[in-house]
Amino acid sequence: EPEVTQTPSHQVTQMGQEVILRCVPISNHLYFYWYRQILGQKVEFLVSFYNNEISEKSEIFDDQFSVERPDGSNFTLKIRSTKLEDSAMYFCASGRPGAGATYEQYFGPGTRLTVT
């Protein structure tokens, strides 16, 4: 069964460094998302991406964050200058329109980002 994959599973970085979190969505999906979950808190929406542009973003998704779909398979989240409060589990998700799969978002296993 197709699944969303994410790399790395765990990333440790120093404050102020740039990180890129990578995701490979399910191949025929058209909508892509990033969510994050700070330890002990809710899963929060960051951004959605469709047709090579951001379709919606939350107030968390400030200028330090960017997303890209550099080729036909990868979807990346970049944090330009990490802060301690960026430490969280980051989930990628993908979805596609269609009678069978509409409204479902398929989630990857997450990348745990630790900023020291």
Next chain:
Amino acid sequence: AQSVTQLGSHVSVSEGALVLLRCNYSSSVPPYLFWYVQYPNQGLQLLLKYTSAATLVKGINDFEAEFKKSETSFHLTKPSAHMSDAAEYFCAVSPSGANSKLTFGKGITLSVRP
């Protein structure tokens, strides 16, 4: 705007007992509602969804949920708990419409006692 409330952070049941995990939502538009499960060290897996069709929704692993508009609830139930059901469960809401963002509740950890 949408929001979800999951009261309590931990539910413990005996194996074979009824599982009831509560979810109440707030939405200014007709909502779509979801339950996701997260097993340790894994991603979020969809259990079931409500998208304005039948109000009683059946999902995987014998879970079901009932959409009650008058109570703004979407509680998750399972008649008989199994040890493998131990996990974290998240209720989520989105505005009706394909592929809108999900707003999650804080999650409930389900423990199953032998």
